[in-house]
Amino acid sequence: MGEIDVDFGVSIEKDMSEREMVEACVNYLNLPPPRKKYAKREPQAPYGMLELYKYYVKEQDAITKKTRVQILLITDQRKNKNFWKEGISR
Numbered sequence: 001m002g003e004i005d006v007d008f009g010v011s012i013e014k015d016m017s018e019r020e021m022v023e024a025c026v027n028y029l030n031l032p033p034p035r036k037k038y039a040k041r042e043p044q045a046p047y048g049m050l051e052l053y054k055y056y057v058k059e060q061d062a063i064t065k066k067t068r069v070q071i072l073l074i075t076d077q078r079k080n081k082n083f084w085k086e087g088i089s090r
Contacts, residue, residue: 002073003058005066022055022069048077 004025011021030050033042053072060067075083 003070005064005070007066009065016028018057019055022071023052026050026052026064026071026073044072047082048075048080050075 004022005013006021008018014064016024019028021065028048030045032045035043051074053074055072056070058068
């Protein structure tokens with residue numbers, strides 16, 4: 001679970017729905033960091049491959065015009081140093 005701040009004003013200009021905008025944010029989190037100069041291996045995404053499960057629009061900030069969105073994500077990595085606990089095995 002996480003929270004992101006989304007500017008839905010940009011999505012209106014680009015004719016994107018609310019869900020497409022949230023999925024674009026999740027896809028941005030799936031990008032691996034840039035490769036270092038002399039690195040031999042390709043960098044991996046820090047959270048694994050994230051998949052959007054559900055999202056809830058919480059509140060809008062009147063000053064910055066950004067909306068807080070609570071997202072529930074599924075990752076393909078069972079153990080990850082960025083998360084608290086170990087996931088269930090399937």
